[in-house]
Amino acid sequence: MKNSQLYKGSLTTIVMKLLEENGRMYGYEITQKVKEITKGELKITEGALYPALHKLEAEGVLEVEVQNVDNRLRKYYKLTEKGTTETVNRLAELEDFIRNMQTLVQPKLDY
Amino acid sequence: MKLSKDEIRFIDTYLLNNDVVYVDIRQEMVDHIATAVEEKMKTNQNEFYPTFKEYMVLNKKEIMKNNKKQWSFSWEVVQQFLLFLFKPSMLVFGMLLFYFFKKVDVNPYFSERFTVNNLFFVLVITLALFQMGYVRWYLKKRFYTVEKAGNILMILYQLQLFFLPIFGKENVTVYTLTLFTFLFTGYGAYFLNEIIKFNRHRLNYI
Numbered sequence: 621m622k623n624s625q626l627y628k629g630s631l632t633t634i635v636m637k638l639l640e641e642n643g644r645m646y647g648y649e650i651t652q653k654v655k656e657i658t659k660g661e662l663k664i665t666e667g668a669l670y671p672a673l674h675k676l677e678a679e680g681v682l683e684v685e686v687q688n689v690d691n692r693l694r695k696y697y698k699l700t701e702k703g704t705t706e707t708v709n710r711l712a713e714l715e716d717f718i719r720n721m722q723t724l725v726q727p728k729l730d731y
Numbered sequence: 732m733k734l735s736k737d738e739i740r741f742i743d744t745y746l747l748n749n750d751v752v753y754v755d756i757r758q759e760m761v762d763h764i765a766t767a768v769e770e771k772m773k774t775n776q777n778e779f780y781p782t783f784k785e786y787m788v789l790n791k792k793e794i795m796k797n798n799k800k801q802w803s804f805s806w807e808v809v810q811q812f813l814l815f816l817f818k819p820s821m822l823v824f825g826m827l828l829f830y831f832f833k834k835v836d837v838n839p840y841f842s843e844r845f846t847v848n849n850l851f852f853v854l855v856i857t858l859a860l861f862q863m864g865y866v867r868w869y870l871k872k873r874f875y876t877v878e879k880a881g882n883i884l885m886i887l888y889q890l891q892l893f894f895l896p897i898f899g900k901e902n903v904t905v906y907t908l909t910l911f912t913f914l915f916t917g918y919g920a921y922f923l924n925e926i927i928k929f930n931r932h933r934l935n936y937i
Contacts, residue, residue: 647759666793667794670759670796689762690733690734691734691739693758693761694762
């Protein structure tokens with residue numbers, strides 16, 4: 621992941637936001653969607669994505685559906701009811717964070 | 732350009748030979764690699780084997796980070812178990828257990844020949860054998876979803892060794908008895924719940 625330290629804390633929120641918009645998605649699809657939206661600026665690695673997905677599943681935020689697609693099994697992730705509520709909270713938190721960062725990086729100075 | 736069954740099997744065998752022992756973990760990795768390889772084959776108009784080789788040279792390290800080793804400890808599993816224990820139905824069960832042990836003194840049923848530790852040891856062995864039998868003789872394949880709970884059983888066993896009196900002379904308090912009965916029955920219920928969840932997708936895997 622590009623600038624991994626800066627993006628690391630937001631990975632789960634990004635994933636949840638994508639699932640909120642797209643319903644259900646599989647791992648590779650998530651990596652490609654992020655790449656597409658950010659025009660290749662942000663690349664989520666497999667080593668970061670799957671542990672995050674499994675963690676969210678363990679927390680009850682995501683649930684899985686397994687389906688046979690093109691001679692193999694595909695694991696789709698989707699938000700649970702708890703996950704949908706949690707997404708709203710985490711997005712609000714992230715927006716607050718971005719706002720605060722903007723204030724810190726570009727402070728409006730009063731003279 | 733879609734991969735054939737043989738090419739999918741080739742990726743699966745490659746991962747198995749690289750120590751990805753759990754079927755469910757491997758399936759997710761196979762799908763990821765296969766989808767990426769299919770896209771690259773389409774873009775570069777290339778054959779399967781050179782594309783696969785090129786992809787693995789670049790991405791093997793990252794892909795293998797998802798390989799959960801045998802009996803590797805995972806906080807996610809512990810967290811999942813604790814969440815299960817805090818379900819309202821489990822908490823009610825815990826309170827009923829406490830009420831039961833408060834009303835019925837079970838200490839006279841234990842002696843130096845058969846301590847409360849022995850009882851929990853039998854419980855642990857039964858649960859472990861059931862789990863092993865389910866994997867070895869029923870599923871005949873290894874699934875992380877099923878085996879991950881084994882760590883919790885080990886932790887519970889160690890905890891009861893530490894907190895319960897080893898010899899029969901000492902009485903076990905109502906709190907200790909309630910706690911460990913709750914934890915062990917909770918574990919049994921958690922494992923069954925995991926198997927039920929797993930069975931919803933089991934036919935897909937097998």
